[in-house]
Amino acid sequence: MPEKLRERIEELKRLARAAEDKPAALGMDIDLARFGEQPPGYDYREALQHISELDPEEMARTGVRVDARERAGSFVQIDDTVVHASALEEGIEVMGTREALETYEWLWDYYWKAVPVDMDKYTAAVELHPFDGYFIHALPGARIIYPLQACMYLRSPRYIQRLHNLIVVEEGAELHIITGCASEHEIESALHAGVSEFYVKRNAKLTFTMVHNWHPNMYVRPRSGILVEEGATFINNYICMEPVLYLQTYPTARLRGEGAVARFNSMMVASPGSVMDVGSRVILEAPGTRAEVISRAVTRAGEIIARGQIAGKAPGIKAHLECHGLILDKGGRIYAIPELDGGDPDVDMSHEAAVGKIAQEEVEYLMARGLSEEEATSAIVRGFLNVRIEGLPPQLEREIQRLMEESESKAL
Amino acid sequence: MLEIKGLKVEVEGREILHGVDLSIDCGQTHVLFGMNGSGKTTLLMAIMGFPRYRVTAGSIRFKGQDLAGLSVDERARLGIGMMFQRPPTVRGIKLMQMARLIPAREERDINVLAGELNLADFLERDINHGFSGGEIKRSELLQLLVQDPNLVLLDEPESGVDMENMQVIGEYIRSLLQKDRRRTRDHCGLIITHTGYILDHVEADVGHVMCDGRLVCSGNPREMLEDIRENGFEECSRCVR
Ligand SMILES: Nc1ncnc2c1ncn2[C@@H]1O[C@H](COP(=O)(O)OP(=O)(O)OP(=O)(O)O)[C@@H](O)[C@H]1O
Ligand SMILES: [Mg+2]
Numbered sequence: 001m002p003e004k005l006r007e008r009i010e011e012l013k014r015l016a017r018a019a020e021d022k023p024a025a026l027g028m029d030i031d032l033a034r035f036g037e038q039p040p041g042y043d044y045r046e047a048l049q050h051i052s053e054l055d056p057e058e059m060a061r062t063g064v065r066v067d068a069r070e071r072a073g074s075f076v077q078i079d080d081t082v083v084h085a086s087a088l089e090e091g092i093e094v095m096g097t098r099e100a101l102e103t104y105e106w107l108w109d110y111y112w113k114a115v116p117v118d119m120d121k122y123t124a125a126v127e128l129h130p131f132d133g134y135f136i137h138a139l140p141g142a143r144i145i146y147p148l149q150a151c152m153y154l155r156s157p158r159y160i161q162r163l164h165n166l167i168v169v170e171e172g173a174e175l176h177i178i179t180g181c182a183s184e185h186e187i188e189s190a191l192h193a194g195v196s197e198f199y200v201k202r203n204a205k206l207t208f209t210m211v212h213n214w215h216p217n218m219y220v221r222p223r224s225g226i227l228v229e230e231g232a233t234f235i236n237n238y239i240c241m242e243p244v245l246y247l248q249t250y251p252t253a254r255l256r257g258e259g260a261v262a263r264f265n266s267m268m269v270a271s272p273g274s275v276m277d278v279g280s281r282v283i284l285e286a287p288g289t290r291a292e293v294i295s296r297a298v299t300r301a302g303e304i305i306a307r308g309q310i311a312g313k314a315p316g317i318k319a320h321l322e323c324h325g326l327i328l329d330k331g332g333r334i335y336a337i338p339e340l341d342g343g344d345p346d347v348d349m350s351h352e353a354a355v356g357k358i359a360q361e362e363v364e365y366l367m368a369r370g371l372s373e374e375e376a377t378s379a380i381v382r383g384f385l386n387v388r389i390e391g392l393p394p395q396l397e398r399e400i401q402r403l404m405e406e407s408e409s410k411a412l
Numbered sequence: 413m414l415e416i417k418g419l420k421v422e423v424e425g426r427e428i429l430h431g432v433d434l435s436i437d438c439g440q441t442h443v444l445f446g447m448n449g450s451g452k453t454t455l456l457m458a459i460m461g462f463p464r465y466r467v468t469a470g471s472i473r474f475k476g477q478d479l480a481g482l483s484v485d486e487r488a489r490l491g492i493g494m495m496f497q498r499p500p501t502v503r504g505i506k507l508m509q510m511a512r513l514i515p516a517r518e519e520r521d522i523n524v525l526a527g528e529l530n531l532a533d534f535l536e537r538d539i540n541h542g543f544s545g546g547e548i549k550r551s552e553l554l555q556l557l558v559q560d561p562n563l564v565l566l567d568e569p570e571s572g573v574d575m576e577n578m579q580v581i582g583e584y585i586r587s588l589l590q591k592d593r594r595r596t597r598d599h600c601g602l603i604i605t606h607t608g609y610i611l612d613h614v615e616a617d618v619g620h621v622m623c624d625g626r627l628v629c630s631g632n633p634r635e636m637l638e639d640i641r642e643n644g645f646e647e648c649s650r651c652v653r
Contacts, residue, residue, distance in 0.1 A: 365502065366502070367484040368494055368496075369493075369555055370514055370515040370559060371513055376485075379513055382504070385504070386504050
């Protein structure tokens with residue numbers, strides 16, 4: 001290992017150690033000492049069918065098809081172990097992050113460059129303890145039509161699942177990723193701390209669709225950073241409709257090159273007892289960049305904090321933030337916090353937020369056509385959640401639609 | 413088929429209908445005239461059973477059954493359907509989806525229907541979102557055709573509709589009302605109209621004039637329309653036929 005790299009790693013460890021007890025800027029503080037257990041290891045499986053620890057139905061709900069049909073590749077991790085990684089198309093690489101860092105020295109240039117290692121105790125914990133995660137690499141100019149599927153599964157109780165994902169989409173490449181995070185049904189309390197760093201190079205395009213299927217005892221702390229270069233597009237779709245104890249995440253995209261685009265779509269349903277503190281932040285640093293942040297939050301006696309922040313720091317940028325919430329049951333709470341930060345006279349930034357109950361007039365309109373009150377309500381809530389996601393290939397759009405519908409029918 | 417007696421209806425604490433009697437036999441089509449704000453829409457909303465339209469006296473019977481206590485959807489499933497004067501916009505539900513959600517008595521090809529109603533481009537749009545006046549009428553009609561109710565309540569079906577579309581709408585309203593069959597007809601209708609244009613497409617049996625929450629006059633719909641055109645509604649309130 002070259003001297004410079006050794007020094008950098010030492011520096012990262014030092015920074016991480018200094019942040020080991022640093023509470024996150026947002027969300028309830030969690031005492032990490034509570035989660036001391038070590039998960040077992042798992043064997044590597046050549047075929048997805050042989051991953052008996054996961055039931056196929058559960059996997060399907062996170063977007064992962066066991067037959068890998070119409071998929072560009074697959075990645076599955078259980079607890080801390082990579083049990084499967086395969087690329088089925090040209091121009092794409094998929095492997096565990098640790099293996100990738102051993103294989104490619106250049107990858108260290110992407111390591112902790114989009115998320116600060118000392119952001120909080122969760123990022124520090126990922127650096128200071130054994131971890132794994134996926135490295136997904138789209139080679140320059142590769143147009144990968146089918147989505148790549150990845151599943152992060154948490155099976156063991158009372159421990160911290162630490163992930164560090166690195167996604168690099170090279171110049172002019174196009175990649176779609178569908179990823180699901182899920183935990184065992186009856187799991188006792190556990191914590192998922194996942195770092196994801198995305199690099200979308202010049203004129204590249206990445207759509208990243210994530211479905212979260214947690215359980216009511218789970219603490220979840222994803223930490224994501226996205227760097228988007230000139231002319232590149234990043235689309236993030238986030239679906240979280242299952243119960244969770246406490247989720248807090250605030251991915252940040254920086255649009256660093258002229259004409260870069262970022263879109264965030266979040267669709268959340270909070271069950272009774274769940275707290276979801278979910279935000280999206282876009283920093284528009286280069287001229288002519290664009291951003292759109294859309295969230296739809298539905299609560300049934302759970303709590304959702306829907307944050308959104310847009311910072312425009314260059315001329316000719318255009319950005320919009322939209323946050324709509326529906327409170328279905330008593331005891332539910334939606335706290336929408338849209339923030340605009342304009343730093344140039346030539347910015348066009350707007351936001352729109354609305355929180356309320358389902359419109360009785362609309363329910364009655366559907367009832368007048370013969371739908372029962374429950375049918376009408378559920379149709380309206382689904383309609384509310386179904387954000388139209390622009391810029392997807394039709395096949396992927398259908399797939400995301402299907403994922404959304406499945407999550408909805410389970411949640412509502 | 414529909415039997416209304418002494419109906420009083422309150423909206424937000426204010427009595428709007430002050431005792432309405434109306435009886436529509438199986439197979440008949442009635443039209444309802446009356447000034448703006450006289451209570452025509454209120455009558456339809458009360459028949460449909462919207463909770464904001466509170467019945468304080470009298471009764472509505474349909475197919476021999478007292479509708480009191482039945483919810484809007486129960487009434488719809490009993491065979492009552494309504495074309496709204498001002499339906500709400502429902503974001504996220506496409507017209508196509510809506511048409512598929514409606515419990516239909518008979519399978520209908522929605523694409524074909526939409527084509528004939530010049531609505532093909534609207535199937536994938538959020539229902540009523542940005543629809544023009546005439547487009548709303550056609551979309552309402554499409555939904556009613558899927559639902560195929562026995563009692564067809566139409567609130568100003570022709571307002572905002574251009575000549576060309578009027579032809580199409582007229583034709584489909586005829587079919588909703590089973591105008592081409594006589595003996596086996598089991599549908600009936602109540603149509604609110606200001607212009608009476610609909611009468612050029614759909615024969616009606618009886619006309620009524622609503623005046624300040626009361627039906628003040630009934631008779632031959634064409635003659636009544638002539639009267640109203642000539643003398644306005646002033647005469648109606650005085651006329652006791
Ligand atoms: N939801 C409501 N809230 C308050 N007032 C109402 C409501 N619905 C009806 N009204 C009042 O009741 C009266 C009758 O209204 P309605 O809509 O039945 O009239 P209409 O005869 O259908 O008139 P138009 O020809 O203009 O459609 C009006 O004064 C109206 O303002
Ligand atoms: Mg009216």
